[in-house]
Amino acid sequence: RKEVEQDPGPFNVPEGATVAFNCTYSNSASQSFFWYRQDCRKEPKLLMSVYSSGNEDGRFTAQLNRASQYISLLIRDSKLSDSATYLCVVNFRLNAGNNRKLIWGLGTSLAVNP
Amino acid sequence: DGGITQSPKYLFRKEGQNVTLSCEQNLNHDAMYWYRQDPGQGLRLIYYSQIVNDFQKGDIAEGYSVSREKKESFPLTVTSAQKNPTAFYLCASSRRLTDTSETQYFGPGTRLLVL
Numbered sequence: 001r002k003e004v005e006q007d008p009g010p011f012n013v014p015e016g017a018t019v020a021f022n023c024t025y026s027n028s029a030s031q032s033f034f035w036y037r038q039d040c041r042k043e044p045k046l047l048m049s050v051y052s053s054g055n056e057d058g059r060f061t062a063q064l065n066r067a068s069q070y071i072s073l074l075i076r077d078s079k080l081s082d083s084a085t086y087l088c089v090v091n092f093r094l095n096a097g098n099n100r101k102l103i104w105g106l107g108t109s110l111a112v113n114p
Numbered sequence: 115d116g117g118i119t120q121s122p123k124y125l126f127r128k129e130g131q132n133v134t135l136s137c138e139q140n141l142n143h144d145a146m147y148w149y150r151q152d153p154g155q156g157l158r159l160i161y162y163s164q165i166v167n168d169f170q171k172g173d174i175a176e177g178y179s180v181s182r183e184k185k186e187s188f189p190l191t192v193t194s195a196q197k198n199p200t201a202f203y204l205c206a207s208s209r210r211l212t213d214t215s216e217t218q219y220f221g222p223g224t225r226l227l228v229l
Contacts, residue, residue, distance in 0.1 A: 043220035104156040
């Protein structure tokens with residue numbers, strides 16, 4: 001099983017739709033989680049950090065389910081400008097020390113159509 | 115404006131040549147990172163640095179070298195030993211390495227192509 005898994009998509013949705021992506025992780029010691037957005041041929045940009053039970057920022061809601069080891073990203077009222085690849089990132093502690101590792105998912109591609 | 119800059123945007127390498135990618139940040143971040151991104155693959159960590167004059171190998175360090183002589187600069191050299199260097203190279207920084215809540219911020223990237 002991969003350490004971080006995402007459905008690559010693509011998800012094709014009409015403007016105004018609600019769309020959700022999931023990201024599963026294998027390491028139960030994972031401590032923090034992030035969603036990044038990456039536009040074609042550009043660098044990843046932080047979309048949201050996900051702590052404890054999740055958080056919301058405008059049209060975007062991120063949820064964490066530790067029991068089932070997944071995080072989700074919900075986008076409401078999709079805009080054309082939301083078209084991008086969404087990367088799931090998991091940070092977990094490697095051992096009893098301070099060594100941590102950031103694992104990146106391959107991303108989920110979203111295309112919002114007019 | 116604070117941020118991370120990378121240069122050049124595109125870089126062409128000839129066989130057997132070493133090339134150096136520049137990364138500079140003015141965010142006063144302690145930690146800096148180099149990643150490589152290939153089509154269909156996630157970001158893979160090449161090297162990272164927690165503090166000046168210290169750096170550690172990531173998952174795919176072979177064929178690469180780095181230095182961290184100044185807090186704001188973390189150049190990456192792609193040596194001739196790297197047999198498949200064509201990729202999108204991303205530099206990132208974060209305030210600290212040891213805090214799990216720290217997010218990473220990326221530069222615009224350098225596309226390296228082999229002639």
